[in-house]
Amino acid sequence: MNAIEVNHLCVRYGSAVALDGVSLAVAAGEMVALVGSNGAGKTTLLDALSGVIKRDSGEVKILGRWAHVPEGRQLFPDLTVDDNLRLGAFRTGDRDTAWAYRLLPELERTRKQAAGSLSGGQQQMVAIARALMSRPDVLALDEMSLGLAPIIVQSLARILRDLNRERGLTVLLVEQSVRLAFSLCTRAYVLETGRVVASGTTAELAESPFVENAYLGKPDAAS
Numbered sequence: 001m002n003a004i005e006v007n008h009l010c011v012r013y014g015s016a017v018a019l020d021g022v023s024l025a026v027a028a029g030e031m032v033a034l035v036g037s038n039g040a041g042k043t044t045l046l047d048a049l050s051g052v053i054k055r056d057s058g059e060v061k062i063l064g065r066w067a068h069v070p071e072g073r074q075l076f077p078d079l080t081v082d083d084n085l086r087l088g089a090f091r092t093g094d095r096d097t098a099w100a101y102r103l104l105p106e107l108e109r110t111r112k113q114a115a116g117s118l119s120g121g122q123q124q125m126v127a128i129a130r131a132l133m134s135r136p137d138v139l140a141l142d143e144m145s146l147g148l149a150p151i152i153v154q155s156l157a158r159i160l161r162d163l164n165r166e167r168g169l170t171v172l173l174v175e176q177s178v179r180l181a182f183s184l185c186t187r188a189y190v191l192e193t194g195r196v197v198a199s200g201t202t203a204e205l206a207e208s209p210f211v212e213n214a215y216l217g218k219p220d221a222a223s
Contacts, residue, residue: 001027001028001063002025002026002027002028002061002063003026003027003028003029003030003062003063003064003137003138003170004024004025004026004049004060004061004062004063004138004170004172005025005059005060005061005062006022006023006024006025006045006049006058006059006060006061007023007058007059007060008021008022008023008057008058008059009021009022009023009045009048009055009057009058009059009060010022010055010056010057010058011041011044011045011048011053011054011055011056011194012056017194018041018044018194019041019044019045019048019055019194020193020194020195021058021195022041022045022058022191022194022195022196023196024189024196024199026138026170026172027170028063028064028137028168028170029164029168029169029170030170030171030186030187031160031164031170031171031173031184031185031186032171032172032173032185032186032187032188032189033173033174033175033178033181033182033184033185033187033188033189033202034172034173034174034175034188034189034191035174035175035178035181035188035189035190035191035215036190036191036192037192037214039193040191040192040193040194041191041193041194042142042174042191043070043071043142043143043174044194045174045191046068046070046140046142046172046174047070048060049062049066049068049140049172050066050068050140062138063137063138064136064137064138064170065091065134065135065136065137065138066136066137066138066140067088067131067132067134067136067138067139067140068131068139068140068142069127069128069130069131069139069140069141069142069144070127070142071142071143071146071174073123073124073126073127074127075115075116075123075126075127075130076115077114077115077116077117078114078115078116079114079115080111080112080113080114080115081107081110081111081112081113081115081118081126082097082111082112084115084126084130085097085100085126085129085130085133086133087130087133088129088130088131088132088133088134089133089134090134091134092133092134092135094135095133097111097133100129100132100133103129103132103159104125104128104129104159106122106125106155107122107125107126107129110122120147120148121148121149121152124144124148124152124156125152125156128141128144128156128159132163136169137169137170138169138170138171138172139163139169139170139171139172140171140172140173140174141160141171141172141173141174141175142174143174143175143176144156144157144160144173144175145175145176145177145180146176153177153180157180157183157184160173160184161184171184171185173185178211178215178216179216181202182202182205182206183202185202186201186202187199187200187201187202188200188201188202188205190205190211190215198210198211
């Protein structure tokens, strides 16, 4: 059973085509990555799935409750961490934030601070916790690691793995670090200029000369 089904999705900004017939599927309980260069249409795709922007044509089906962690976090900077988390629960009505702090204990000591005063890593944790407050079945994350220290990224990656394995959370991950995305996800789609140009298991794609040259780089080049 698929938690996400996207068929022939098209989005235009005026005369510019942002998504050109994109189709993809994510099974319930699966972690799938969406990778590609800047401007490929990754954020547009998540925004279209969330209903933030209007799709021109195509079909979208999402099974269960959906939550979206947007690029740039988009917190309410003048509100406290606790109030930001409570806003994530407006659909469920369960505003008890204690479980979120158990999941992300680093946030406990910041609960009464203004969200805008936190570090980038802490703000990303708040954004993820706020999304999780809606008790989603499907979680979309846009650029989880952007601008964050490796130790923070590792912590967030561990939390995602745990939520997926223990609670069956379905994850659609847009990620600038293709290596990170491939280490977390079992399958991936590669988006370029609004089109899916490659898809498959992350193991298969990692072996693809096209993906290696465009996104992973040669081993010697990284050393």
